[in-house]
Amino acid sequence: MEKGKKKSIILKVGVWYVFILAVFAGYTNWLPQIRGDAPEAAVAVDVASVSVEDLKEMGAKIIFGTNDPEGALARGENPAGKGQCPLCHQFFLDQKADRCPNLIALSTENTADPEGLLKITEEQRSHKRPLTAVYDKFKTKLVSGETNSGITPHARSGGEYLIESEYCPNCFVVPGYAVKGTDDMVSPMPIINKPPIELTDTEIVAVVTFLQTRDGDMSKATAKDSWESYFGKKLGEGAKAEQAAGGAAPGSTTVALDTDTPEQIVTKMGCFACHKIPGIAVAKIGMVGPLLIEGTNAVNRIKSPEYKKAMAEGKVHATTPKDYIMESIVNPGAFIVPGFNDDMLKDFATKFTFAALSKMADYLLEQTAEKAIKEGLDRLPNEKEGSLMKSAKVQTNQNKVHVVSKEEVRDQVSMVSKGGQNHKEAL
Ligand code: HEC
Numbered sequence: 001m002e003k004g005k006k007k008s009i010i011l012k013v014g015v016w017y018v019f020i021l022a023v024f025a026g027y028t029n030w031l032p033q034i035r036g037d038a039p040e041a042a043v044a045v046d047v048a049s050v051s052v053e054d055l056k057e058m059g060a061k062i063i064f065g066t067n068d069p070e071g072a073l074a075r076g077e078n079p080a081g082k083g084q085c086p087l088c089h090q091f092f093l094d095q096k097a098d099r100c101p102n103l104i105a106l107s108t109e110n111t112a113d114p115e116g117l118l119k120i121t122e123e124q125r126s127h128k129r130p131l132t133a134v135y136d137k138f139k140t141k142l143v144s145g146e147t148n149s150g151i152t153p154h155a156r157s158g159g160e161y162l163i164e165s166e167y168c169p170n171c172f173v174v175p176g177y178a179v180k181g182t183d184d185m186v187s188p189m190p191i192i193n194k195p196p197i198e199l200t201d202t203e204i205v206a207v208v209t210f211l212q213t214r215d216g217d218m219s220k221a222t223a224k225d226s227w228e229s230y231f232g233k234k235l236g237e238g239a240k241a242e243q244a245a246g247g248a249a250p251g252s253t254t255v256a257l258d259t260d261t262p263e264q265i266v267t268k269m270g271c272f273a274c275h276k277i278p279g280i281a282v283a284k285i286g287m288v289g290p291l292l293i294e295g296t297n298a299v300n301r302i303k304s305p306e307y308k309k310a311m312a313e314g315k316v317h318a319t320t321p322k323d324y325i326m327e328s329i330v331n332p333g334a335f336i337v338p339g340f341n342d343d344m345l346k347d348f349a350t351k352f353t354f355a356a357l358s359k360m361a362d363y364l365l366e367q368t369a370e371k372a373i374k375e376g377l378d379r380l381p382n383e384k385e386g387s388l389m390k391s392a393k394v395q396t397n398q399n400k401v402h403v404v405s406k407e408e409v410r411d412q413v414s415m416v417s418k419g420g421q422n423h424k425e426a427l
């Protein structure tokens with residue numbers, strides 16, 4: 001090998017190694033702080049008598065997984081509790097999660113928001129949404145019920161709109177935020193009362209109470225009444241006290257450890273909220289990022305002109321598919337997969353041990369188009385490689401969608417929540 005070339009390769013490998021060492025060092029510094037942060041015990045809630053203050057506090061715990069989300073942010077973490085909302089939504093000015101409508105009032109210009117609804121708080125916005133022409137469009141199109149939830153859009157107040165947003169994200173999709181290629185009809189937001197997030201009714205009321213009273217004005221809390229008027233029944237009927245508002249989610253205050261399986265990592269880190277992954281039961285709903293079939297994708301990515309350009313500009317460093325995957329996880333902004341936005345969370349570098357990162361990359365590298373087709377998992381409409389089902393001409397597979405049973409998901413979740421509490425459903 002020619003001397004100059006050899007030197008540059010050694011240099012590149014060196015840069016990569018230092019990068020990973022830095023990641024590893026970041027992790028060891030950080031670990032002791034989170035060890036003491038044990039998940040809180042579940043609280044039994046009597047929904048008939050619980051105060052709005054308690055509901056709000058419970059809501060904050062479900063959203064952030066901690067009483068001190070700002071402290072967590074200051075430490076460079078993205079506080080996400082079992083509701084997983086902060087994976088996608090921005091709740092604080094200095095929180096990096098701008099993929100989705102911010103749930104605080106942020107005055108940024110947005111061409112998809114001509115009515116300026118994103119400039120007002122979520123509580124104010126909620127009253128206006130059901131009165132818009134876009135809401136009417138959804139009502140008309142989904143008059144016989146939205147497929148995944150069975151719900152027909154019928155919010156008549158701000159509180160009902162917020163409740164509906166959790167049970168049926170497709171009942172109204174904020175303009176500009178739909179999954180690309182779905183004619184503005186499909187939301188990337190998971191259904192919050194279904195697996196794997198699967199909040200109970202009371203937990204959803206708590207989350208909505210938090211959103212409504214964020215400014216401290218408790219008189220705006222209508223969530224419980226809105227839930228009852230929206231569904232036409234009493235909250236918690238048939239179940240006096242519900243186990244709700246557990247502390248941390250399996251996914252919060254956690255680090256991906258050497259001993260974790262790929263399933264545990266995906267659950268802990270919330271990858272499932274954004275990605276579909278073959279072979280992992282919880283990861284069948286994500287619509288924000290690409291289908292993770294890296295055995296097929298990674299090789300092509302590093303050969304692509306877009307990646308070569310980023311390499312020439314010194315932004316990326318991977319020369320093997322495995323390095324590409326690790327780089328994508330710890331430095332996601334360096335290269336943006338064509339067809340997507342820079343929407344991946346940026347804090348995984350502080351949340352993986354090197355061994356866990358390597359294990360996750362090996363697992364993803366084994367996932368291929370063939371495995372995805374077998375499970376009926378397809379690429380998103382915005383992935384430029386196009387549908388797997390079409391290219392493989394396997395029409396019958398459309399009917400063979402792998403439906404994840406509740407038990408399968410529970411197994412996954414309880415695996416990682418040992419030490420915390422299991423999330424019990426009272427209904
Ligand atoms: C995987 C990403 C993701 C997660 C996780 C997520 N959301 Fe969303 N959410 C979105 C997107 C994208 C939209 C905009 C599209 C739509 O209207 O459905 C949205 C819309 C909303 C809206 C309507 C906003 C408006 O301006 O009308 C509310 C309210 C909301 N989400 C609350 C929540 C809450 C509460 C949680 C946690 C329990 C949550 N979301 C979890 C992605 C997510």
Ligand code: HEC
Binds near residue numbers: 272274288333336364
């Ligand atoms: C908030 C949503 C979100 C979460 C959570 C998330 N990702 Fe991503 N991910 C994306 C988006 C969007 C892209 C495409 C844009 C880009 O390249 O950064 C992506 C890209 C990737 C890629 C490159 C895929 C390819 O085919 O080139 C890998 C690998 C990946 N993510 C792995 C993970 C893993 C592992 C986790 C959990 C530890 C995770 N992601 C969590 C949104 C997310």
